[in-house]
Amino acid sequence: MSWYCDVAPGHPHHGPYHDQEYGFPLTDERALFERLCLEIFQAGLSWLIVLKKRPSMVAAFDGFDVDTVAAYGEAEMERLLADAGIIRNRRKLEAIVENARRLQALRAREGSFAAWIERHHPLTKNDWVKLFRATFVFMGGEVVGEFLMSIGYLPGSHREDCPVQARVRAAAPPYLRVDPAFYR
Incomplete structure (x- = not known):
């Protein structure tokens, strides 16, 4: 099995994401x-590619504010499709706008969103x-997983011997502390 922990250390894009975000609990809707x-x-x-384009995508999608993105129309779609700083796949862009509406x-x-996820845990x-x-x-197994x-x-998200794993565990609220055997 290949681990993100093996790629990330010292990498200018993977490293910060791995060390500060990946696997840590989130509750903020944005x-x-x-x-x-x-x-x-x-x-x-x-x-x-996603990490390199992330700052441009955050700007292009108004900070991923759900209500703002949900209100996007054809003019915003054309703006996004013309923005070379982001990933310009029409199906993905349309899915993001539709998902903002569904999230509303x-x-x-x-x-x-956080309460909905928490209510269904563990699955x-x-x-x-x-x-x-x-x-x-646009919810395939890889996207959802x-x-x-x-x-x-x-x-x-991390190997057991990864130093970040201990921080992830410490940050996890009690409802996220499920015996890994449940998932097998």
Whole structure:
């Protein structure tokens, strides 16, 4: 098995993400939406491309503010498609706008994206994928799995001997401390 922990140390893009973000719990809606969008952008591409383009994508998507992105129309779509600083795949861009709209509806029903995720925890990866596919668009197994691993809901973000793993565990609230055997 290949580990992100083996690629990241000292790398100018992978290193900071691995050491400060990957696997750490998130509850902020904007941060969760950004992370979900980044995973959509990554589908079929390398994570390095996504990390390099991340600052431009944050700017292009108004900081990944859910309500702002949900209001995007054709003019914003044309602006995004013309922006060489971002990943310009129409299907991915349309999915992000649609998911912002779906996230608004989810927020109205569930209170928040974070609360919705927490209420369904723990689930196996397959069950998470089914849930995300029923709720959002462009939700393949890799997108859902990496999103949930990146926010601490699925195990495997770090090797047991990775120094960051101890910090991830310490940051995890009690509801995220599930016996790894559950996922097997």
